Amino acid sequence: MTSNSCCHPSSAFIDFLDVGGTMTISQEIANLTEDSGQDLPEENVQIGSIQGTVVGLRYYTGTVNRGEMVSLVRQPQNPYDRNAVMVANVYGSQVGHIKKELAAPMAYIMDNNLARVEGVVPYGETNKFSMPVNLTFWGKEENRDAVHNQIRRHGFKLGTEFKGSLICLFALKNAFDKLFDDLMEDKTREMEPAEVVCTSLLPHQKQALSWMTSRENSNDLPPFWEEKSGLYFNVLTNFAVKERPEKVLGGILADDMGLGKTLTTIALIASNFHNGKPLPLEQSVRSRRSSSTCKMKSTSKGKKSDQFEQHIRADVTLKVYLYYGAERIRSVKLLSEQDVVLTTYNVLSSDFGNKANSPLHKVNWLRVVLDEGHVIRNPNALQSKAVLELQSERRWILSGTPIQNSLKDLYMLMSFLKLKPFDVKEWWSRIIQRPVTMGDRVGLKNLQVLVKGITLRRTKNSKVAGRMLVQLPERRVFVQHVTLSEEEREEYEQVRKEGRKVIGRYFEEGTIMTNYADVLAILVRLRQYCCHPGLVGKYTGADDPGTPSELRERLINKITLVLNSGSDEECAICLDSLRQPVITYCAHVYCRPCICEVIRSEKQARCPLCRAQIKTKELVEYPGEEMQAGAATGENWRSSSKVDALMSNLLKLRNEDPTVKSLVVSQFTRFMDLIEVPLREYGFSFTRLDGSMAQKTRAKAIQDFQDSSPGSPTIMLLSLKAGGVGINLTAASHVFMMDPAWNPAAEDQCVDRCHRLGQSRDVVITKFIVKDSVEENMVKIQKKKQELVDKAFGVKKPQDLKQARMEEIRALMEI
DNA sequence: ACCGCCGGGTGCC
DNA sequence: ACCGCCGGGTGCC
Structure with a gap:
């Protein structure tokens, strides 16, 4: 045993956006061929x-x-x-x-x-x-002549007849063999978790545990490799190499959300703790153990450390270290001594960017687990690079949506799992991506085999021995239309008129996109009026920039609006949710790393959205939510029609059954501030969870709310974004959606926090929508989008995005 | 013979 | 390479 400090820490967790689905894997793959055109344009x-x-x-x-x-x-x-x-x-x-x-x-x-x-x-x-x-x-077709001419000039001739490739014929046979093997292979064997796991596992979780354990302890060659006369052959590709391919002792646990991926993984950590043995009960034995564990998770989300507490017997000390927050200790030694290290994608990539000082990358982990692993779908993102550089033989991806948008996502997963040769882009493209894109059946078959071999996926509709995996209570949605008071209506119409005038002018000038932040600001104001007039901040129009400090203030205003608009704005560069958001002088918002990369790589850097010149030092950061002026929550507090509607619901509920707990969800944290006033007034005990809260405060809020003892909070004020993946709020059986989201999936996800395993009551969702307002228009757009998604399976075409946005703005403003 | 031819040495880019 | 190519040796029939 070496005294190397980086020996065997164990697991890492990283989170992702999880969209529930009920498709089988083969359906998912079939769908891929439909939208894969965007991956390889006309190449x-x-x-x-x-x-x-x-x-x-x-x-x-x-x-x-x-x-x-x-x-x-x-x-x-x-x-x-x-x-x-x-x-x-x-x-x-x-x-x-x-x-x-x-x-x-x-x-x-x-x-x-x-x-x-x-x-x-x-x-x-x-x-x-x-x-x-x-x-x-x-x-590209347009280069055909140039290529032919170039070859001809040198005295050669390029043939044009299609050469069928030999490899496919070989692969076909092997792939079929493998496919049948896989059908035979049972993933239904169950395994009992280690004694230290105090939560009892459902049958499908025991199956996952068995499958994961056998994958981790396998001495076999990675999937699709065989040894033949001293060489290693890949049966899918017919490649042979002398070196034994690196072990792939992991895979993708792609169960639908709510099936207990986290619990299963905790059971795996405890049951396959070290050298194939479980985490023992006796302290004395444990102290001699030389392994430790690291686990990654994403920011804001639920408390994985709590889950360890919840599922591991209290008399067992499992050393869990939360490696995040400014106070984290960057010590390789410390991390190596842990059983489990939890960190976030952001911490990971920020450490990684700071090359010399990333202990996470110096430890050879026993196991790395990416929770919500699809966040690494962008190969260029720093986060992805940081994840790929983690060292471990056992690499796991937990994901409810392993193949979310395209085959490219899957490439990143292969890359992370180090499944050769698919971890190299060229081979992935040639063997899988291009054939599948071009509709080659063999390619598709190979892809299926590949995915099957390393993935375990069950959906909420899967069955174990003829029974549903989980029987969730019902989930009913009611829309409650709210009528504004005369006074509110008057104010609202006033703002709407002004807004229409401004936006109409942008349309005429054709400057909608360059003034997008302004448009968004107007829309946000309208939506805020629907909730409560007190929410609406001062309007800062698109006037002249004024002094730098005025400009700065205006930009901060705008970025705050964009980020708090709940519109789930994407960074136009990475097409992902905004990370470390910054705003340019031309008022477009990007992730800081993304836009900095753009500026670095271009001599005369221009804004990708409007082509205005941009400079790194002119980027203005989002100051965070603390900066915002508090709404009038003092003496001059007044109610609103929507607040009244909520309160009457809550009072009625409390009358009927005082034990019922509710989530009150809004995209506007300041609306939550306002709602706190009547909640206090009517003597409700409540707690709160929003994006600005520190991890530790969040954990406390969740714990308090989940507590069922008398006097515990019956209401949680929840910001839509904070209600992300992983949080368990099953204590609630009623959800009040105070304002509609741009993205209905975000609402669904939020509801999933309580409508999941462990929920015993039927879940009732009430959505408040103000009549004759921007909110109604939003709902209409939501519906239309949903129809599109149902038809075409969520094709996201960036070139249509701009047009679609403009259409949306028209519909919203009734222009 | 400022050639042709022979046969040994040699060999990616 | 069981090739081509190079360059030295060689030289009527």
Whole structure:
């Protein structure tokens, strides 16, 4: 046993956005082919092919098999020929070079991005000095002539007949064999968790535990690899390598949300604690143990550490360290001594960005678990890079939506799992992504086999031995229309008239998108009026910038509006939710890392949305929610129609059954402040959870609310965004949605916090919608979108986004 | 012979 | 490489 401080800490958790679904995996894959067009735009055309020669074999160690794919890599720095094109096998080992005569036109084509070149060695794989290689050129249709001409100029001719690839035929047979193997393979064996786990597991959770444990303790080669005469073959791809492929002792637990992925993972940590043995009960034995555990989770979300407390016997000390917050101790030694380390994607990537000082990346973890693992779907995001660099043999992804948008997401997962050769983009594209995109059945089959081999997925509708996995109580939604008082209506119409005038002008000028922040501000004001007039802040229009400090103030106002609008704004660069949001002088909001990267990579950096010049030092940060002026909650407090509607519901409920607990959900934290007043007045005991609260305060709020003893809070004021994944609020059986969200999925998710495993009552959801208002228009848009989603399965087309937004604004403002 | 031809040495880019 | 190519040796029939 070495005294290396980075030995075996164990698991890591990272969270994601979870959208429930009831599809089987094969359906999900089938759907992929529909929207995958956006992944590979028009790069998919085959321009032509030619047979070339790989020379210099005797100087390199890389070997290939008959029918094996090879990659072509430019070597512009080669001292003998700046046109050199290296040939490498799937493992990246050099096999040789393309003969120089052909390398010359290839170099031009590759360097100018006229086409990508793919190679397959058809025969002659045992030749000593050179071997033939079939080269296929792929690229945009418009480059076809340029490529053909370039090749012709050098005395070659590019054939255009489609060359069926040998590899597919081989793979077909193997894939079918494997498919049947997988059908046979049972994932229904159950395993009892370790004694230290005090929560009893449901049958499907025991099955997951068994499957995960067997994957972790397996000495087998990774999926699809076989040993043959001292070489390792990949049966899907026909690749052979000398080195034993790295173990893949993990996979994807892709159960629907609410099926207990976290509990199962905790059971796994405790039951396969070290050397295949469970976490023992006796303290003395434990102290000699040399392993520890790390686990990653995402920001804001539920308290995983609480769940450890909840599910692990109290007389067992499991060392759990919360590695987040400014006070976190960046010590490799400390982390290595833990059984479980919980951290967040943001902490992980911020440490990672700060290269010298990321203890998380210096520890060799026993196990890394990405909770809500689909957050790493963007390969360029710093978070993803930081996750990929974590060291561990046992890599797990927990995700309710493993294949959320496209095959690219799946590539990232393969990359994280280090499932060779799919962790390298070129091979992923050639073997899976392109074939599937082009509708190749073999490619699809291979993808299915691949996913099946490493994924366990059950849905709420799956059955174990003929029974539903979980029987959830009913969930009923009521929309309660609220009529504004005369006074409120008057004010509302006033604001609406002004807003329509401003937005109408933008439409005429065609400047809607450049003034998007203003438009959003107007919409937010209207929505705030629907809730409570006291919410509405001062209007700062798009006047002249004034002094820098005035500009700054205006920008802070705007970014605050954007972020608090609850519209779930995406960063236009990473297309993901905003992280470390900043606003440009031209009033567009991006993640700081994303926009900084843009500025770094361009000499004359321009705003991706409006092409205005931007500079790093001109980015204005979001100051956080504390900055906001408190609403009038003092003596001059007044009620609103919506607040009245809520209160009458709450009072009625309390009358009928004082033990009933409710969630009161809003996107406006200041609305929550306002609601606190009448709650106090009527003697309700309540708690609160919003995005501005520290992790520890949140945990307390949740714990208080979940407590069922008399006098415990019966109401939780919950901000829509804080009600993210993972939080368990099953104590509530009523949900009041105070204001409609742009994104209905966000509302569903929020409701899922209480409508989940452990809920014993039927869940009643009441949505307050103000009649004849922007809120009604929002609901209409929601409905329309939902219909689209039902029809086309949520195709997200960035080029339509702008148009769609403009249409939305028209509909909302009735212009 | 400022050639042709022969046969050994040699060999990616 | 059981090739091509290079360059030295060589030279009527």
